[in-house]
Amino acid sequence: MGGSIIVCKDVCVAYGRQEVLHNVNLEIPRGAFLPFIGCNGSGKTTLLRAILGLVPLRRGLIETPFDRAPAGYVPQHKVIDPLYPVSVRQIVEMGLYPRRRRFRRLDEEQRNASAAALEQLGLAEHAKKNFRELSGGMKQKTLIARALVSGSEVIVMDEPTSELDEQSENEVLSHLVELNAQRGITVLMVHHNRELVERFTHTMCRIQRGNAEIVSTGKGGGDNA
Numbered sequence: 358m359g360g361s362i363i364v365c366k367d368v369c370v371a372y373g374r375q376e377v378l379h380n381v382n383l384e385i386p387r388g389a390f391l392p393f394i395g396c397n398g399s400g401k402t403t404l405l406r407a408i409l410g411l412v413p414l415r416r417g418l419i420e421t422p423f424d425r426a427p428a429g430y431v432p433q434h435k436v437i438d439p440l441y442p443v444s445v446r447q448i449v450e451m452g453l454y455p456r457r458r459r460f461r462r463l464d465e466e467q468r469n470a471s472a473a474a475l476e477q478l479g480l481a482e483h484a485k486k487n488f489r490e491l492s493g494g495m496k497q498k499t500l501i502a503r504a505l506v507s508g509s510e511v512i513v514m515d516e517p518t519s520e521l522d523e524q525s526e527n528e529v530l531s532h533l534v535e536l537n538a539q540r541g542i543t544v545l546m547v548h549h550n551r552e553l554v555e556r557f558t559h560t561m562c563r564i565q566r567g568n569a570e571i572v573s574t575g576k577g578g579g580d581n582a
């Protein structure tokens with residue numbers, strides 16, 4: 358795939374008779390920091406889920422590296438509301454599953470990675486708490502920490518900061534930009550606040566009228582896609 362890590366070719370996705378994405382052709386460069394922007398209902402989440410292989414394509418093809426290593430996925434936190442008590446630390450450690458031998462205890466490196474992610478997101482003191490007892494913002498941070506420990510080369514997030522206060526949102530976005538710049542991790546995320554993301558990058562994936570294209574706004578912080 359050359360310099361591209363994900364390639365969409367003539368992708369069409371529909372729910373029943375409603376065609377949400379028509380003939381999307383997209384090449385996402387390796388190492389991109391790429392917010393998905395567009396109005397409500399334009400198909401941002403659908404495209405993200407299609408890239409993850411979570412919704413079937415009516416036509417077309419999406420090439421990804423996820424058969425070798427799954428993406429670190431941060432869903433909208435409402436998607437996860439465990440019936441059984443699961444601690445914040447246990448949720449974060451789930452991110453290690455792809456690298457962990459079944460039923461084996463975590464090794465020291467894995468325990469350190471989990472502790473570092475909890476620390477980075479300011480969750481260390483809440484590690485033993487029950488996930489379902491957390492506030493919305495803390496749940497989001499827990500799911501971001503889970504994606505960080507996964508060691509994936511692509512992190513995919515659906516509105517990862519929608520319930521964070523302004524300071525936490527800036528911190529989390531800065532952290533993701535840093536991760537992208539230092540480790541070359543490709544970051545894809547649906548985000549509603551275009552003005553805010555423009556402070557971090559000037560390259561975005563715009564979704565409108567069923568099509569998607571990578572656009573440059575010509576301003577902002579990053580220069581990585």
Ligand SMILES: Nc1ncnc2c1ncn2[C@@H]1O[C@H](COP(=O)(O)OP(=O)(O)OP(=O)(O)O)[C@@H](O)[C@H]1O
Pocket residue numbers: 372377395396397398399400401402403404547
């Ligand atoms: N599981 C589903 N079944 C049927 N229709 C769906 C489903 N998921 C999404 N849709 C429809 O597909 C369209 C695109 O939805 P999608 O959630 O991808 O948009 P979005 O751009 O992420 O929206 P928002 O900004 O409001 O989160 C909408 O009209 C929505 O109603």
